Amino acid sequence: MAARFTSARLVGRERELAHLAIALEATAEGRSTTLLIAGAGGVGISRLLAETRQRLAGLPEPFEVIRCRARAGRSGDPYAPVSLALARLLDRIPDADLPGLVETGAEELVRLMPGLQARLSAHGLLPARRTTIAPERRQTRMLEAILGLLTRLGEHRPVLLALEDLHDADAGTRALAAFLARVSRPGRLCVIATYQPDELTRRHPLQDTLTAMADAARPPERLQLEPLRRDELARLIEAIEGERPSASVLLLVSERSRGNPLVAEELLAARRELAGGSLTGSLDELVVARLAARSTECRRVLRLLAPAGEPLTLEQLATASLAFEREADRPAPRSSSSPRRGGGILEADLGHGLAEALEHGFAHVEALDGAGPIDDAGVAALPAEAMVGIRHELISRS
Numbered sequence: 001m002a003a004r005f006t007s008a009r010l011v012g013r014e015r016e017l018a019h020l021a022i023a024l025e026a027t028a029e030g031r032s033t034t035l036l037i038a039g040a041g042g043v044g045i046s047r048l049l050a051e052t053r054q055r056l057a058g059l060p061e062p063f064e065v066i067r068c069r070a071r072a073g074r075s076g077d078p079y080a081p082v083s084l085a086l087a088r089l090l091d092r093i094p095d096a097d098l099p100g101l102v103e104t105g106a107e108e109l110v111r112l113m114p115g116l117q118a119r120l121s122a123h124g125l126l127p128a129r130r131t132t133i134a135p136e137r138r139q140t141r142m143l144e145a146i147l148g149l150l151t152r153l154g155e156h157r158p159v160l161l162a163l164e165d166l167h168d169a170d171a172g173t174r175a176l177a178a179f180l181a182r183v184s185r186p187g188r189l190c191v192i193a194t195y196q197p198d199e200l201t202r203r204h205p206l207q208d209t210l211t212a213m214a215d216a217a218r219p220p221e222r223l224q225l226e227p228l229r230r231d232e233l234a235r236l237i238e239a240i241e242g243e244r245p246s247a248s249v250l251l252l253v254s255e256r257s258r259g260n261p262l263v264a265e266e267l268l269a270a271r272r273e274l275a276g277g278s279l280t281g282s283l284d285e286l287v288v289a290r291l292a293a294r295s296t297e298c299r300r301v302l303r304l305l306a307p308a309g310e311p312l313t314l315e316q317l318a319t320a321s322l323a324f325e326r327e328a329d330r331p332a333p334r335s336s337s338s339p340r341r342g343g344g345i346l347e348a349d350l351g352h353g354l355a356e357a358l359e360h361g362f363a364h365v366e367a368l369d370g371a372g373p374i375d376d377a378g379v380a381a382l383p384a385e386a387m388v389g390i391r392h393e394l395i396s397r398s
Contacts (some may be wrong), residue, residue, distance in 0.1 A: 004271055005361025006391075007239035010051040012158075012232030013044065016223055020052050023221065028061065028158045034181045036213065037194045039225030041394050042262030042283075045194045048225065049162055056160065063190075064089070064153055067162045070169035071310045078172040081163070082146065087113045089211075099123050101152050105145030112142065139172070143179045154188035162192045167199040167206050174209040193220070223369055227259025228232050236261060241267055252279065262392055266290070269361060287398035290358035294360065297353030302362055306396045311366050311389030314345040314382060321350055351379045354388060362382040364391045 012018075016037075023033040038261045049067065056063040066089060068081035090113065093101065098119060102109050106125040110117045120126050153159050163169070163177050177193045193213075200206060213220055228236060233254055237245040245253070249271075256279065257263035270279055274289055281289070291299060304320045305312065312320065345368045346354065355378065357363040366387040390396035 001355065004240050004242075006265055007236055009239055010044075010047060011236045011239060012228045013048055013051070013225075016048055016225065017051070017055075019221065020048075021220055024052075024056070024063070024158070024160065024190055027160070028063075030186070030188055032185045032187055032189045034191045034213075034218075034220035034224060035193070036181075036210075036220040037192060037223045037225065038197050039194075040198045040227075041196050042260045043225045044261050044394065045225055046164065047261075049164065049192070049194070061157060063158045063160045063267040064156075065160045065162070066150075067164060068173070069162075069164040070166060070173060072168040074134075074170070074310075078170055079142070079176065080170055080173070082173055082176060083112045086146075086149070087115055090116065095119055095122070099125060102145075103152070105148045105150060106147035108142045109149065112146070122333050128295065137380075139175060142172070143176055145187060146176060147180065147183065150189050151185065151187040158190070160186040160190045160192065160259060162194070164194045166193055166195040166209065167204065169206075173204065174206060178209050178212040180214040184217070191220075207271070227257075228261060228264070229259065230254050231249055233257070233259065233264060236264060237268065240265065255281070262394060265361070267397075273360075281393060284398045287395055291362070291398075294362075295353065295356055297349045298360075298362070299353075301350060301353035301357050305357075305363060305388065305390050308389070309396070311387035313387055314384065317354070317388060318345055318347070318350065321347075345384065346379065355379045359390075361391060362395060363388055 020035070023035055026033050037048070039047055046069075051065075053065045056065060066085050068085040070081045074080040081175055086109075090098070090101075098116075102116075102120065102125060106120050108128065110126065117126065150159055150161060161180075163173060166174060166177060169346055177191070180189075180191045182186075189371060195206060195210075230250065235303060237250065237253060252271075253264050253267050256267055263283050263286075269278060270286045270290055273293055278289075279286070291302070299320075301317070304317060304324060308316075308320070313319075354363065358365065358379075365382065366389065
C-alpha cells in the first residue's frame with residue numbers, strides 16, 4: 001500500500017467514541033445532551049467529529065449534523081459560524097416546510113440570515129416593518145429563535161449541533177453555547193462544543209463562557225482528548241505508511257510528536273521527502289522544510305489559501321489569484337516547462353499547484369476529504385461547490 005499523509009481510519013479514540021455514542025443514543029431517544037470537548041491543537045478533535053458524522057450517516061435514522069466552525073478572522077461577526085451553517089441547511093429545505101420550522105422566530109432568523117428574507121416574506125411570516133426590540137432583549141430573542149429552530153428540526157430527525165473552536169468564536173456564538181448548556185430543552189438535540197485549552201489566557205472571554213456552562217443545573221459532560229499512546233502511534237504509522245514501523249521510527253515519532261497526531265503525520269512526511277534532512281525541528285520548521293521542496297505553483301496556491309483563514313471555492317481561489325496579481329510587483333510564477341493544458345475554473349498552473357498541494361497533504365478538499373491524491377485533471381473536474389483549504393490551521397500558520 002502506498003504511503004499516505006493521513007490515516008484513512010481514526011486511531012486511538014475508542015473511549016471518546018463510546019462517550020459520544022451514549023450521548024447520541026440518548027438524543028435519539030428524546031433526551032437532549034451537551035458535551036464539551038477540549039484538546040490541544042492537532043490532537044484530533046475535528047477528526048473525531050468527522051468520524052462521528054460518518055458513523056451517524058449509516059444509521060437507520062441518520063442525524064441532521066450542523067457543524068459550526070469558528071474562525072479567528074470572523075471573531076468580530078455576530079454568530080458568524082452559526083449563521084453560515086444554518087443558512088446552508090435551510091437552503092436545502094423546501095419553501096413549503098419553512099413556516100413550520102421558523103414559526104415565531106422568523107424576524108430574528110432573518111437578522112441572522114438575511115438571505116431568508118424573500119423566502120419568508122412570500123409566506124407572510126415577516127411584519128411590514130421590523131419590530132423594535134429593546135437592546136437588552138435582542139440577544140435573548142435571537143438565542144430563543146435559534147433554539148426553537150433546532151428543536152423543530154429535531155421533530156423530523158435527531159440533530160447534532162457542533163460548535164467547534166469556541167476559543168476563536170465571536171461573543172454571540174459563545175453566548176449560544178452557554179445558553180444551550182444552561183436551558184432545559186426537551187427534544188432531540190445534542191450539542192457538542194469544542195475548544196483548545198492551550199489557546200486560552202487568563203482573561204480570554206471564553207473563560208466566562210466555560211464558567212457559565214459549568215454552573216448549569218446539568219453541566220455538560222467534559223471530554224479531554226489526550227495525546228496518543230505509543231501503541232496507538234504505532235497503529236497510526238502503520239495506517240499511513242502501509243507497514244508496521246521499526247523500533248527506531250516509532251521511537252523517533254513518539255519522542256518528537258509527544259503523541260500529537262498532526263506532528264506525527266508531518267514527521268513521517270518529512271522523513272519520506274527530506275532525505276538527510278533534520279527531523280529535530282518544531283512543527284513550523286518541518287512544514288517550512290517540506291514547502292521548500294514544492295514547486296513555485298504549489299507555494300503560490302498555499303499563499304492564497306493561508307490568509308483566507310477558511311476554505312475557499314475554486315471560483316474564490318481564482319478571484320483571489322487575480323486580485324493578488326493586480327497588486328503584486330511581478331507576475332505569478334508560471335510553468336518553466338511546456339505549457340499546461342487548462343480546464344475548469346482554475347487556470348492551468350494554478351490547477352497544477354492545487355493538485356500538488358492536495359497530493360502532498362498541505363491542502364484538502366472539504367467535499368471530497370479522504371478521496372486520495374487529486375491530479376491536474378482531477379482538480380479540473382471538481383464541482384464548483386467544492387471547498388479547498390489548508391489541511392490544518394497549524395499548518396496554515398507556518
